[in-house]
Amino acid sequence: MSGLVNALVIAAVVAVVLVRQFRARQISTDRRWWLLPVILAVVALREPGIVDAHHRTESIALLGTELLIGLATGAGWAWTTRIWAEPDGTVWSKSTKASVTVWIVGIALRVGLFALGSAIGVHQDSSALLIALAATLLVRSGILVWRAQSLAPVAGVTTAYRDHMARPARKERV
Structure with missing residues (x-):
């Protein structure tokens, strides 16, 4: 892909992710949460210009x-995101002002890093950014x-008092 297409993909992904994360969203722990990052990494690694051939050491x-900045940003963003569990057991998240x-x-x-790279x-x-x-x-x-x-209730079977046989927990009806 060209640099322009990569820039448009980056802008679109950032816009979608930011808009979605600053609204309350249900977290599904069984979903393929890793799929979008893997697709982005594959698209980035397919590009031959990720490392400058003339300045190999500096580029790497x-x-x-x-x-490292990306990893730190992701960790900081995750730890500043508010998560909570509803009474029905669903877990929700919403980014906070600290996330911003x-x-x-x-x-x-990243801008400073780009400026440093340009200076040398x-x-x-754009593959590095991707x-x-x-x-x-x-x-x-x-x-x-x-x-x-860690917040979601453990679903499954429970044992009754003095009973060695596991039985499914029943939901009380009101």
Whole structure:
């Protein structure tokens, strides 16, 4: 894909993710939460220009730093997201004002990293940003699913008092 298409994909994914995350959303722990980040990473890694051939060491260092920023942003975003369990057992999440701060800091660090790369003459492709976005989404989703599993009630069987046979828990009717 061209740089313009990558930029449009990045803008679209960020817009969709941000709009969705600042509304209350149900977290499903059995869903394929890792699928979108993997698709973004595959699209980014297919591009040959992810590492500058003329400045290989500097380019790899910038890419590694970009990934670290993406991982830190994802973790910060996940830990600043409010999650809660409803009485029916569903787990919900909604990003907070602190999440906005995490995003702003992450974007500022990426802009600074891009400026540093430009100052030392490294050609930077949008694929690096795309793979860092994939890392951000993967870490955030993983931490949220992990946090949601700790809140969700354990479904399954329970044993009655002095009974060694497992029986399904019955829901009381009102």
